[in-house]
Structures are given as structure tokens and as C-alpha cells.
Amino acid sequence: MMPALARLFTPLISLSCLVAAVPCSLAADPPPPDTTYRPLPTLPFSAVKSADEAQKPAVMQRQAALLNQRYDLANRPMAGVMMSGGRRAVQDGVRVRLSPGQSWEGLGRLTPAEVRERNLLPDGFKPLPHVKQATGGQVFPTRQIDEIARLEQRDLRRFDVDFDLPDHLTPEFPSPIFLTTHPELGDVSRGQVLALTNYYDILLGIVTPVQMEGMRLLLTPFPQEEFNQTEDRKVAAPSRGVTCMDCHVNFNTNAAFHLTPDLRPQAARFRLDSTSLRGLFNQQIHGSKRSLRSVEDFTEFEQRTAYFNGDHVSAARKGVNLPDRASQVAMMAQMQNIIDFPPAPKLDAAGRLDPAHATQKELAGEKLFTGKARCAECHVPATAFMDQQMHDLKLERFYRTGVAANDLVPVPDGPIKTFTLRGIKDTPPYLHDGRLLTLADTVEFFNLVLGLKLSQPEKEALVSYMLTL
Incomplete structure (x- = not known):
């Protein structure tokens, strides 16, 4: 990093400690400001967790102050204008x-x-x-966390941060699912969040065997940067990880966010909102910056780099998933490519x-x-x-x-x-x-x-x- 840019980022090293009003010696070490690779924690997991939990109220209050300074967050729906599933007003x-x-x-x-x-x-x-720039990572809305816990007994709740936007400013939950192969059926989700525990019954007789297998893989959790079994996780217990559909719930977005994998240093990585997968069959480039040229390329890249951190070195120690291009990645793409836009x-x-x-x-x-x-x-x-x-x-x-x-x-x-x-x-x-x-x-x-x-x-x-x- 150029010296001038390094000086710009250096003051942020200890900022999270100052905000939290806890001794830096007890706080989780933030990444050095000019690192390419994600460093390992230098404190035991129990100490990091305790410090993160102590900092959390101040972290959330600071983000709430920023959001309220920037925006009017009131719930003001349009009269008579609903999202496609009819469950939330625009x-x-x-x-x-x-x-x-x-x-x-x-x-x-x-x-x-x-x-x-x-x-x-x-x-x-x-x-x-x-919400916590120095740490980053995926942050899920509370409704998503609660529903996955109910359906799969899998925990997506971080101990260091919560989701930061009011629920009424996010997409309806769950979103409807429309298929190019069965437009006459309308929403095939039956008003449910697709999960490993229910997808088979919901899609049986509607999709092909290849698509069904692709759906299973899209709903299978794999280790991710903050959701895994290692000491740098941000969930209380060792985790099976996250799924593609945790962010792209019912193939739409749920407003979950993380940081772009395409940029370093950490302080410059921009927030990345999860996108809808509707109409993926028409899309030729993927990722906000990478311009990966197929959904298959995107799937492989994210699986190999611990989802959205772009760090294959860090991913390897968490149990990196290397899906087979022909028999797994292609089937995931087959399912994604039949997701249609809502009717217009x-x-x-x-x-x-x-x-x-x-x-x-x-x-x-x-x-x-x-x-x-x-x-x-x-x-x-x-x-x-x-x-x-x-x-x-x-x-x-x-x-x-x-x-x-x-x-x-x-x-x-x-x-x-x-x-x-x-x-x-x-x-x-x-x-x-x-x-x-x-x-x-x-x-x-x-x-x-x-x-x-x-x-x-x-x-x-x-x-x-x-x-x-």
C-alpha cells in the first residue's frame, strides 16, 4: 500500500475498541488495515466472543445513529401498492x-x-x-434467522452484530417463486421458505430430477467465513455454515449483506447487498465487480473462497467445498435458470x-x-x-x-x-x-x-x- 493511503487507514485499527468503551487488550483484534489475507485471532475464542458481545450495543447504536442521520426510516407504505406476493406494501x-x-x-x-x-x-x-466494517461478513435479517432456526435448527445469529435496517424497508418474506417452466402455476412456494426440510414436498412433480438435485445443493450448508467450526467464527457454537438460499431466500433477495470480495484493504471494502436470482437465465455477468461470465463460474468461485470473502487461503482451513462442475455445479445452475421474474x-x-x-x-x-x-x-x-x-x-x-x-x-x-x-x-x-x-x-x-x-x-x-x- 502507498504510504499516504496506509496513513489514512491506520487510525481505524483501534477504533472499534474506542467505540465499545472496553480495553483493547480484551477486544477482538481487528484486521490490520493493509492486509490482503484475513489474519487468525490472537486471543482465545472465549475472549473474542466476550469482547464482541460487550462491544455489540455500542456498535449497533453507532450504526443506528448513522442510519437515522442519513435517512427517514419511518414506515410509510404506498396506498394499495403491494409486492408480488401480496405480503408487504411498497x-x-x-x-x-x-x-x-x-x-x-x-x-x-x-x-x-x-x-x-x-x-x-x-x-x-x-x-x-x-454494520461492523472492521469485521465484515454476512449479516442476516432477524426473520430469516428465526425461520431457519425453526425449519432446520441451524443458527445464523451472530454474537457481534445484528441486522441494521427496519424490517419494513426490506423485501417481503417469504418471497413468491415463479418458474419459467410452469408460469401457469404462479407462486409455487405455497407461502413457505424453501429449506432442506420441505423443498422436496414443495417441488415434487414440478421440477426435473436434475433440478431437484440442484435445489438440494443450493439448500445445503457449507462453511463460510463467519459461520463455521473454527475459532474465527461469529456464531456461538460450531456451525454447519450457510447456504446459497440463506441470502437468496426463495430465489429473491432478503436484504442480507456482506462486504465485496473484490477489494482490499478491509476499510475500503464496500457493503454488498444480496441480489435477486429471478431471471438469472438472461444474465451473462455475475458479481458486482468480478464479471464472472456464467452462474457456474460464480458458484465455483464462491464455494472455493468461503462465500464472498474472496480468500481461498482462509477458506481452506474451514473445510472448503469443491463442487464437481459436471455433476453438481451444472445441476445447481439448472435449477437457478428456471426462476422467472414476477408477472408484469x-x-x-x-x-x-x-x-x-x-x-x-x-x-x-x-x-x-x-x-x-x-x-x-x-x-x-x-x-x-x-x-x-x-x-x-x-x-x-x-x-x-x-x-x-x-x-x-x-x-x-x-x-x-x-x-x-x-x-x-x-x-x-x-x-x-x-x-x-x-x-x-x-x-x-x-x-x-x-x-x-x-x-x-x-x-x-x-x-x-x-x-x-
Whole structure:
């Protein structure tokens, strides 16, 4: 690491001790700021666990303070607008807080340099820290933890952190499952979370033997960085690990998050929100940065590197799983590739609104989407609202990187892949790190970043249109 960058990250080494108000000699050792490999703990597991538990209230309070400073976290559902399974309302309104005295219209009139020099970029538009950046790792919502404990007696509860977003700002749970092979069946999940204890009965007679075996593997736990049997785990008892479907519950997202495997040092690793697996059959690149070229490549890479840490050295000692490409990985892909998007009855076969069924506001939103708002330049309607490309929004034009927020020292985001917008109302929060809580937030974000100068009615029309997707 360059000396100047090393100096930037060095003060974060002991920050977790200061926050927790416990002696650093008793606290879990955070990773050195410039390490490539994850170091082993230097204290016994019992001491690390005790220190983590003592720190946890302060860690959670600090993250709650950051979230409340950045966002309006209130439960304000849209009237009559539900997610595809009908179990959760879509949240309404812009939640990112502006600087005092600012308006969205006024902010949109400024140049990127003016926003940067006057430090006016809303903090909610900046990279969102992991709840415990120095440690990282997967963090699951409480409802997911409780349901897996009930179904499988497997513990996904960490002793050092909890999930940090309110439940109403996450996807419905459980999400419905739609199959390309049986669109006439609608939701095949029967309102249940698929698990090893029930998947066979739910899918029997619907999927092929190959797909059924793929489903079994997707639901089989394997050791992961924080969920395993070693002394650097973050669960109380030795763990069987996690499954692909723990994050991608019912093939959608549950808003579980971790840190990108693609970047070091630890303090610069950005938060990564779990994505939906719906429509995977149309996706050609995988991972926010790696651009792995098939779901088979992605499956093998994650299994070999302890899920999302990108560290094969650390993974090996936990019992790395090396699935066979032909007889296991291919079957997992066979199952994933029949997961469909939710129905969108107002769209025609080319991904365009049918004027006979859409409202005037939705049609106005579509016109903006393909025109002034520039959305369709990346989210191409005819190709499932994506373009199989990586794009760099160069958000660093608007703010100074390198300023720490809860131990995250952001570097420029760089190129991020285009995610599909099909079924977008079902997959909050948005952007690769979940920093945008609602669709209205995403419209305001891109209005500023792309310099669109949309009026308030135009912004509302765009949201109405995206709800039809």
C-alpha cells in the first residue's frame, strides 16, 4: 500500500475498541488495515466472543445513529401498492435526508464541482458502511434467522452484530417463486421458505430430477467465513455454515449483506447487498465487480473462497467445498435458470407498456424512461431491463472520498454491473450496497448524478412506471 493511503487507514485499527468503551487488550483484534489475507485471532475464542458481545450495543447504536442521520426510516407504505406476493406494501417517498436549507430542485441545479466543494451531497447518496466494517461478513435479517432456526435448527445469529435496517424497508418474506417452466402455476412456494426440510414436498412433480438435485445443493450448508467450526467464527457454537438460499431466500433477495470480495484493504471494502436470482437465465455477468461470465463460474468461485470473502487461503482451513462442475455445479445452475421474474401484466412481449392497460402516468413514465431520464441506455426493455455491461457513475465527482464513516473509508465505486429492473418493487433497498431505500430515492440519485433536471411530476411518473415492471 502507498504510504499516504496506509496513513489514512491506520487510525481505524483501534477504533472499534474506542467505540465499545472496553480495553483493547480484551477486544477482538481487528484486521490490520493493509492486509490482503484475513489474519487468525490472537486471543482465545472465549475472549473474542466476550469482547464482541460487550462491544455489540455500542456498535449497533453507532450504526443506528448513522442510519437515522442519513435517512427517514419511518414506515410509510404506498396506498394499495403491494409486492408480488401480496405480503408487504411498497414503501413510499424519498427517504434520503438533505442538508439543512437544501431542496432537491436546488441541488439538481448545481454542478458536480459545486456539490463537492460545498459538501452538499446527501450522506444517504454516499457508500453505506457495513454494520461492523472492521469485521465484515454476512449479516442476516432477524426473520430469516428465526425461520431457519425453526425449519432446520441451524443458527445464523451472530454474537457481534445484528441486522441494521427496519424490517419494513426490506423485501417481503417469504418471497413468491415463479418458474419459467410452469408460469401457469404462479407462486409455487405455497407461502413457505424453501429449506432442506420441505423443498422436496414443495417441488415434487414440478421440477426435473436434475433440478431437484440442484435445489438440494443450493439448500445445503457449507462453511463460510463467519459461520463455521473454527475459532474465527461469529456464531456461538460450531456451525454447519450457510447456504446459497440463506441470502437468496426463495430465489429473491432478503436484504442480507456482506462486504465485496473484490477489494482490499478491509476499510475500503464496500457493503454488498444480496441480489435477486429471478431471471438469472438472461444474465451473462455475475458479481458486482468480478464479471464472472456464467452462474457456474460464480458458484465455483464462491464455494472455493468461503462465500464472498474472496480468500481461498482462509477458506481452506474451514473445510472448503469443491463442487464437481459436471455433476453438481451444472445441476445447481439448472435449477437457478428456471426462476422467472414476477408477472408484469401491463408489459408486452418486448417489455413495453400496453396502452390498453397502462395509466397515463405510467405511460408518461415509460416515455421518460426511454428518453429524458436516460434509464433505457443501460436498462434496455427488450433485454429484461439490463445490458450485460459494467458502468462507472463516477460519483466521486460529487464528494470527497477517503473520509471515514463508521470505519468505512470509501474509494471510488468504479464500474458496477447493470442490475435488471424487472420486479424492482420486490427488491429494496437499491444500488449495489443498499444505500437507496426506495424507488423515489433512486430517481433522485440518478437525477443528480446524470444531471437530468427532472420536475417533481416527472419523478413521480418514473416511479409509477417502475412499479409496473
